[in-house]
Amino acid sequence: MSILQEFKEFAVKGNVMDLAVGVIIGGAFGKITTSLVEDVIMPIISAIMGGKIDFTNMFVVLGNVPEGTAMTYEALKAAGVPVLAYGNFITIVINFIILAFIVFMLVKGMNKMRKQAEAEPEAPAEPSEEVLLLREISAKLSK
Template sequence: MKMIQEFRAFAVRGNVIDLAVGVIIGGAFGKIVDSVVGDVIMPVIAWLIGGKLDFSNLFIVLGKVPENVPMTLDALKKAGVPLFAYGNFLTITLNFVILAFIIFQMVKIINRIKLQDEADSPPPPVPEDIQLLREIRDSLKK
């Protein structure tokens, strides 16, 4: 019974709930960003460079290729041929760079909006003790 109470106290603490919400929103946001990269940006970049922007089938054969095995990545992997398959790494790296740039731009926009909201909001009222000290200072100057 005590363990259940301790777990409940742990689970309802603000930090745990904030973390859970952040993970859930982050997962959903990750899907949105993946879609933007895969479905919007990558096709435009591929169109601009005049071809498919998928390097996943780039590889170097490191071993002997058996007869009657096509020279495709999947077929060579199934045949157990040692490969230096660098193309998938290039594709994932390029996707990461684009994704990081998009997230960077979004954070910049959000920060700009926050700064603008802070500038538009009125300054907080001066605490009473500070106001009294200012009045004393001003009266001493006179």
């Protein structure tokens, strides 16, 4: 068996395809979560705090800043200045917490549906031959 044929069999198996779909959807879902944090949640927090809060511009400069370099995260990174970007870390932690909560709610919902499916009563079993025979005898006796 050639290695190409073995790879084809491996790639076509259901688990590999399920994993690939999960990774693609997970990547897209991560973008949705990032947008939720940056475009919805952070503006609300900024409004509550009374001003624009931009976590990406919360950092500590760890090196010498060349003259004429703006004191923004992007400008400092472009100039090669070492920066401890704790604000960006805060944003990523918020993204993670939201994503983890959403995944938790999805798993919780799936578990609830699975339990309901297991708890549904099964159709009554067909009566045994003895019961059918007794019913037939009973019917004949009641005539």
